[in-house]
Amino acid sequence: MDGVTLRRDGHVAEIVLDRPEALNALSTAMARRLAAVCAEVAADTSVRSVVLSAAGEKAFCVGADLKERNAMTDAEILAQRPIFRAAFGGVLNLPQPVIAAVHGFALGGGCEFALSTDLIVADETAVFGLPEVSVGLVPGGGGTQLALRRLGPGRAADLVLTGRRLGVDEAVEYGLVDRRVAAGTAREEALKIAATIAGNSPIAVRAAKRALRLGGGVSLEAGLDLEENAWRAVAFSADRREGIAAFNEKRRPNWSD
Numbered sequence: 001m002d003g004v005t006l007r008r009d010g011h012v013a014e015i016v017l018d019r020p021e022a023l024n025a026l027s028t029a030m031a032r033r034l035a036a037v038c039a040e041v042a043a044d045t046s047v048r049s050v051v052l053s054a055a056g057e058k059a060f061c062v063g064a065d066l067k068e069r070n071a072m073t074d075a076e077i078l079a080q081r082p083i084f085r086a087a088f089g090g091v092l093n094l095p096q097p098v099i100a101a102v103h104g105f106a107l108g109g110g111c112e113f114a115l116s117t118d119l120i121v122a123d124e125t126a127v128f129g130l131p132e133v134s135v136g137l138v139p140g141g142g143g144t145q146l147a148l149r150r151l152g153p154g155r156a157a158d159l160v161l162t163g164r165r166l167g168v169d170e171a172v173e174y175g176l177v178d179r180r181v182a183a184g185t186a187r188e189e190a191l192k193i194a195a196t197i198a199g200n201s202p203i204a205v206r207a208a209k210r211a212l213r214l215g216g217g218v219s220l221e222a223g224l225d226l227e228e229n230a231w232r233a234v235a236f237s238a239d240r241r242e243g244i245a246a247f248n249e250k251r252r253p254n255w256s257d
Contacts, residue, residue, distance in 0.1 A: 003030030005055075006037050011048040011198040012191065013041050013096075017113075020056025025065040026109050028080055031087035038090025045257045048198040048205065050094055051190045052117055053101040060100075060126070063108025066135075081140075084109075088141040092116040095206050097197050101190035102126045103183070107165070112141035115150060115176075118209065119193060122168050122177040123186040129165035149216050151175055201239040201255055207231075 003019035003026075015037055017024040026034075041047050054060040064084070069077060091098065091113055098117040106114050106122075107129045114120050114128070122128075130143045138144065139160060147156035155174050159166070171177040181189045197205060211230040215223040234240055238256050246253035 002033035003027060004033040004037050006040070008047075009191075010195075011046060011202075012051065012194045013044070013047045013049075014051045014053055014191070014194075015041065015091075017052070017054040017061050020054075020058075022065060022067075023059035023105065024054050024056065024061040024110070025067075026061065026063065026084070026087065027065040027068050028083055030065075031080075031083045035083070035086040035090040038087075038094060041096070042090075042094050045202075047096055048200075048202045049194040050096050050098045051101055051187070051194050052091065052098055052113060053187045053190065054103070057104065059105040059107075059110070060102045061107075061110030061113055062105050063110055063112075063131075084141065088112060088116060092142060092146075095209070097194075097205060097209050099190040099193050099197075101186040102128075102177075103186050108132060108139070108143075109141045112139060112143045112146065115146035116142060118212075119178045119190075120176065121179045121181060121186045121190045121193065122171065123181050124168055124183040126168045126171065126177070126186070127165050128159075128171050128176055129163065130160050131163040131165070133161065134163040199252075201234070201243055201253070202257065203237050203239045203255075204234045204243075207233045 005016040005018040007014040019030055041050060099119045099121060100114040100117040102114055102120060102122040103125050105127050108131060111128050111130050130139045132139045144160055147159055151174055166174060168177060168180055172180050179189060207230040211226045214226050242253050
């Protein structure tokens with residue numbers, strides 16, 4: 001359905017980039033669909049964690065559909081811009097933790113989608129890159145800023161300014177990949193992580209994600225204030241009472257949505 005499929009399993013949602021015949025290249029229709037799916041998932045309080053995966057065997061996503069773009073006028077490319085920004089922003093701004101399950105090529109926008117998530121699981125076949133400068137462009141899905149924040153200035157510059165590709169081992173070394181797994185198992189591992197997260201307090205998890213996201217780049221003092229706000233948001237909640245009661249009663253907590 002326009003290149004994106006939404007699956008649900010209990011409290012876990014899986015957003016699938018589903019255009020394998022085009023290596024999951026991002027078209028205008030696919031971007032619209034992805035933004036809509038992300039908005040739906042964000043508004044669903046029963047969803048506690050999200051996996052971003054991809055169909056097909058060769059690629060997670062190879063970025064923008066350059067065949068589509070080659071036929072577009074400058075005016076059409078400009079009109080496409082807010083649609084693409086909404087798609088990338090939809091992933092980046094999901095309130096639930098998001099785990100990327102990456103296999104094969106994650107290039108350009110594909111790499112940016114991975115960078116927009118909270119955890120990146122990649123299998124042995126994964127190849128990452130931001131090659132936009134090699135085709136006369138600048139990363140436009142958050143690549144410069146997200147790489148800077150995840151990798152630091154030197155490694156971000158190496159990735160963005162050379163346009164070179166990183167195999168999974170170098171991506172792990174760079175801090176781009178959080179968990180390296182065997183070929184064909186990235187989705188399985190990502191779903192396991194998502195299930196673990198979904199078993200925790202949804203109120204606490206969302207507050208913790210918000211503190212982690214907003215804390216990047218601020219002073220330690222400001223970051224600790226963000227943490228204090230997160231603590232106060234959950235310390236007197238029903239989840240805190242249920243969590244402590246469940247611990248003392250040696251049972252699984254029954255969280256509120």
